[in-house]
Amino acid sequence: MKKSNTAVNLWIVGSIGIDDIKTRTSDRKNLMGGSLPFSTAAASFFTTTGAVGVVGGDFPAAFDRRWKAFGTDLAGVQRKEGATFRWACVYDNNMIERETLKTELGVFADFMPELPESYRRAPFVLLGNIQPELQLHVLKQSAGAKFVALDTMNLWIDIAKPALRRVIRRVDLLTVNDGEARLLTGKWNLCDCAAAIHKMGPAYVIIKKGEHGALLFSKRGVFIVPAYPVRKLVDPTGAGDSYAGAFMGYLARAGRVTDGVLREALLHASAVASFSVEGFSLECLERLTLAQIGKRVAELKRMMAV
Amino acid sequence: MKKSNTAVNLWIVGSIGIDDIKTRTSDRKNLMGGSLPFSTAAASFFTTTGAVGVVGGDFPAAFDRRWKAFGTDLAGVQRKEGATFRWACVYDNNMIERETLKTELGVFADFMPELPESYRRAPFVLLGNIQPELQLHVLKQSAGAKFVALDTMNLWIDIAKPALRRVIRRVDLLTVNDGEARLLTGKWNLCDCAAAIHKMGPAYVIIKKGEHGALLFSKRGVFIVPAYPVRKLVDPTGAGDSYAGAFMGYLARAGRVTDGVLREALLHASAVASFSVEGFSLECLERLTLAQIGKRVAELKRMMAV
Numbered sequence: 001m002k003k004s005n006t007a008v009n010l011w012i013v014g015s016i017g018i019d020d021i022k023t024r025t026s027d028r029k030n031l032m033g034g035s036l037p038f039s040t041a042a043a044s045f046f047t048t049t050g051a052v053g054v055v056g057g058d059f060p061a062a063f064d065r066r067w068k069a070f071g072t073d074l075a076g077v078q079r080k081e082g083a084t085f086r087w088a089c090v091y092d093n094n095m096i097e098r099e100t101l102k103t104e105l106g107v108f109a110d111f112m113p114e115l116p117e118s119y120r121r122a123p124f125v126l127l128g129n130i131q132p133e134l135q136l137h138v139l140k141q142s143a144g145a146k147f148v149a150l151d152t153m154n155l156w157i158d159i160a161k162p163a164l165r166r167v168i169r170r171v172d173l174l175t176v177n178d179g180e181a182r183l184l185t186g187k188w189n190l191c192d193c194a195a196a197i198h199k200m201g202p203a204y205v206i207i208k209k210g211e212h213g214a215l216l217f218s219k220r221g222v223f224i225v226p227a228y229p230v231r232k233l234v235d236p237t238g239a240g241d242s243y244a245g246a247f248m249g250y251l252a253r254a255g256r257v258t259d260g261v262l263r264e265a266l267l268h269a270s271a272v273a274s275f276s277v278e279g280f281s282l283e284c285l286e287r288l289t290l291a292q293i294g295k296r297v298a299e300l301k302r303m304m305a306v
Numbered sequence: 307m308k309k310s311n312t313a314v315n316l317w318i319v320g321s322i323g324i325d326d327i328k329t330r331t332s333d334r335k336n337l338m339g340g341s342l343p344f345s346t347a348a349a350s351f352f353t354t355t356g357a358v359g360v361v362g363g364d365f366p367a368a369f370d371r372r373w374k375a376f377g378t379d380l381a382g383v384q385r386k387e388g389a390t391f392r393w394a395c396v397y398d399n400n401m402i403e404r405e406t407l408k409t410e411l412g413v414f415a416d417f418m419p420e421l422p423e424s425y426r427r428a429p430f431v432l433l434g435n436i437q438p439e440l441q442l443h444v445l446k447q448s449a450g451a452k453f454v455a456l457d458t459m460n461l462w463i464d465i466a467k468p469a470l471r472r473v474i475r476r477v478d479l480l481t482v483n484d485g486e487a488r489l490l491t492g493k494w495n496l497c498d499c500a501a502a503i504h505k506m507g508p509a510y511v512i513i514k515k516g517e518h519g520a521l522l523f524s525k526r527g528v529f530i531v532p533a534y535p536v537r538k539l540v541d542p543t544g545a546g547d548s549y550a551g552a553f554m555g556y557l558a559r560a561g562r563v564t565d566g567v568l569r570e571a572l573l574h575a576s577a578v579a580s581f582s583v584e585g586f587s588l589e590c591l592e593r594l595t596l597a598q599i600g601k602r603v604a605e606l607k608r609m610m611a612v
Contacts (some may be wrong), residue, residue, distance in 0.1 A: 001610070083400075191535050212515060222609050231495065303529055306611070
């Protein structure tokens, strides 16, 4: 664990990986991947963000440098002996369906997240998609958490539902895709899914629908936010993580959760995610500026203005 | 053919059927169906609308009465000896996928649409989803057409592409779903699909994405309009037809096609389609008022307000 002096405003726990990704036009190897680089990089456009994860001895120093260049605090990233989590996939022609070719957990198999001292008073928390027990473990170390968001996936709904329900009970916002929402609640209609999730605890539910945008359900109503229509889809990997990271980064910068802030956060998340998929790994986010994000948010607003 | 004295502002050609529909909770037989009753009923909320189609001797007089109650002009509906088009389907649990159990064309097999005199000067036209040759045949009878929209389906893209391209060249707006847009253009990205369709002729392209809403592409940009999140999905049959009908009805009422009118037309189409799926056949549209449509449009605007 590295020393950190800056108190972060938001911390995120998640996976860090090295990815091989094949699309119909490209075949790229050894890319910085996992949910955490995407989510923290996206959040770092808006607020001081700390990363909680684990890498092996093979994690390239260049990846550390590129990650830090976003301003992300890496004090929460443990460096262990062994291999970094490795993942390989191939995308269908539609760039939506994908087949996983390889999953080698490496040091991620024994990951036990520990919160650096400088993260413990952070008001905003995003529990990225890892085992629910570990999400709970690290959340308990967080004395200052005021607004906690949780991401999860079908695997944990299938094999760890009781633990997952314990975490869900403690968070303010759950973010799931439409299939996961249905799997978690046993309901078909997304409004019914959201109502069932509200009853489990979270005041806010974001249902992500990929290229179709997202719905945010609060007890006061629904916000609908479309995805930005991407003209140059290069690699969808990490889109959901960039989305969640940018959303929480925006909230954390605002420092409060009002309807107006939530709407703007959703639009900024759409914009950042749309850039993320225009390149492999973090390549597009690395060239991105706040001005470009603002421009795309304005475009989105024009597209949906009523 | 019946006599008609009212000049209509919009006419629509399409199929008229008697449907059997099974969902996970219901099994309904002998419902008024086909694209035309949905599209013309939806349009009739906004403007004087004429229907061009064919029914057999078995088409119940009660269906005629219910249809006319929307204010729809039925002068263009031919009554032939033989059986009305019959269709049966069963919906999957998700209420999106469906399996066709029966298609009996009946008198629809020899349908040759003829435009009543009182329709020939109508400025707005919706060519519903029938054989492209017939769409062309009836369009040629329409001296007054100023704004023509075209709906089609994968079947015609597969088996009648040359004829379909000839109709497409003559229309102002093409409405297709995302799968059809890809099939027609051979492109994956919906922005690329729309650009390719613009080159085929239409100045406007609506890509319908069902419960995910729709995109309208003009040469000036993109409008994104979400679907209204339906709480009580009873029968999705006819949603796309109600959508297209309400859209064209709204345009026809406005009498001009500006960006502002297009946006409002899309929102009203979303609202009407959302009511349409809350009941079988036209049952929900029959109870619907303009005030309720307006209320749902206002709700949609709040959900997407930025």
